Amino acid sequence: MRSTITLCCLALLLASCNSVKRNQKFVAQGNYDQAIELAVKKLQKNRDSDKSDAHIVLLEEAFVKAVDDDTRRIAFLKKENNPAASREIYHLYRDLEFRQNLIRPLLPLYSDVLGRNAKFKLVDYSVELIAAKQAYIAYLYTEADAYMDRQQIADYRTAYHIYCEIDELQPNYKDVKRLKEEAHYYGTDFVFVSLNNRSGQIIPHQLERELLDFNTYGLDDFWTEYHNERQQNIQYNLGIVLNLRDIAIAPERIFEKEVIRKKRIQDGWEYRLDRNGAIVKDSLGNPIKIDKFTNVEARLFITEQSKSVLVAGNVVYRDLIARRDLNDFPLSSEFIFENIFATYQGDKRALEDEDWNLINNRYVPFPSNSQMVLDAGEDIKLRLREILKNNSIR
Known part of the structure; x- marks a missing residue:
């Protein structure tokens, strides 16, 4: 110890x-x-x-x-x-x-x-500290004003952060609250979003509305605002254009095939007999039973329904002031409707377990062309969201 x-x-x-x-x-x-x-x-x-x-x-x-x-x-x-x-x-x-x-x-x-x-x-540094703080705030205020005077987006954003620092040092200092809002407004990229349907097909109005509703994409960018309708007194420097160039809808298809199922299954039992036709017994005197087997067969009629749509286009980032394209990203999606069901004839005992999944299915009416395009639009939205998240507006 x-x-x-x-x-x-x-x-x-x-x-x-x-x-x-x-x-x-x-x-x-x-x-x-x-x-x-x-x-x-x-x-x-x-x-x-x-x-x-x-x-x-x-x-x-x-x-x-x-x-x-x-x-x-x-x-x-x-x-x-x-x-x-x-x-x-x-x-x-x-x-x-x-x-x-x-x-x-x-x-x-x-x-x-x-x-x-x-x-x-x-x-006691309180007097000096207060004076130094006021001098620093006054310097920041002047510096932010200088950035605001340059009237460039990057400078407005710098001014905004300076005003934020002033706000932390001394809330409600002069007109900083108003200036901060002004710096944020002028430092924001207002992006005009539009959709061009050049496919020759009519797209559902619901799909157009959902594709252009950028609030649902979860981009959460403090310095970017997306508008699908032009607003007065806002200069749109940048644009995003979603071009739908091709909407190809394959015809409804029904494919049928017949499959034969065969099995040898147990079908009851019978007593074991000797050569003389007498029942054979075991050592305890009990009759001996043996399984009976039989061959069964069923015909399975499988029906496959299918219909597909391919939507293809591109996403263009555009400088609206210079009227030139900045970036171009391909965008495509394929949606396939598929339904498989079956009926049978013959002895159901010949069927496999997976056959019953098909037998329990039923015929489903084919979706309309507009519904197919709308369903493909869900995937288009996901792909568009990835493009927007992975590529800065500037």
């Missing part, structure tokens, strides 16, 4: 030594925040351990150096007087505030090595 306790203590001691060495390395490399976070973690876990003193000393050193680095950087950036530096200044003040909040719950921290409490100069 003592040996086990000793090994555990040794393992803890080695782990503690390793953490101190790792923290010393962080400080030596100038990774002060990593050193602070590691020391705080160790002290939160156990501030009375043998190695806590070493972590306290390293924490004080790392804190002083980190604060010195940040304050010197802030002073330099302020002297440089570049509005673009407002972001860095704001985050530097946040870092200064964060470090203090990290250490404050642990104070006071007494060090035997130093012979005193560790010194952490805690400063």
Whole structure:
């Protein structure tokens, strides 16, 4: 038992030594925040351990150096007087505030090595932090305006994200809510969707409506809106054209065939007789029975109904401003109606199990041409959805 306790203590001691060495390395490399976070973690876990003193000393050193680095950087950036530096200044003040909040719950921290409490100069940065935040927000607002002025889709989208950042920093800042909506509107690709039926066949109105209803395709693109009817005051830069070039409907076909089923089956039993015609008995005196077999036969009349439709075309991505095609994707689907049923004559015992599945089926009226096209449209919708998902509008 003592040996086990000793090994555990040794393992803890080695782990503690390793953490101190790792923290010393962080400080030596100038990774002060990593050193602070590691020391705080160790002290939160156990501030009375043998190695806590070493972590306290390293924490004080790392804190002083980190604060010195940040304050010197802030002073330099302020002297440089570049509005673009407002972001860095704001985050530097946040870092200064964060470090203090990290250490404050642990104070006071007494060090035997130093012979005193560790010194952490805690400063109220609230005034500077608020001023830096306001300067940063003002810079973002100006930057977003500059992107809006370029009047390009990509720039409107960049402006939108900047307005979102402003909204997170300070909700309801000036007219950001309105500007964000405006940036989203102008940054959106409005796509006009149309269908051209060049097949020479009439397609069901329901199919046309479903193919053009892009809300059912689950595309969920924040920057793309699909319209199948032109709306006023919207400039459609891009278009998607679904061309149906060929709708080939095969005629109704009925194919009949006859299959003969033969089996040798058990058909009752009879007593075993000897040469003299007497019943043979077993050792207990019971009559011996033997199975009787007979040959049976049935005729199976199988009828197959079939009808098919092939819909072929293509999907064209089009630049409506330049009036040129951007991409062209083939699109086709085949739908086959098939029904198989059967009747029989003869001894049903000759039939197979699968024969009964056909016998239980019945003749089904052939679907109309329009219904066939509508059924093929379900597959067309799936294939169109894949094209839309796999190919960006731009």
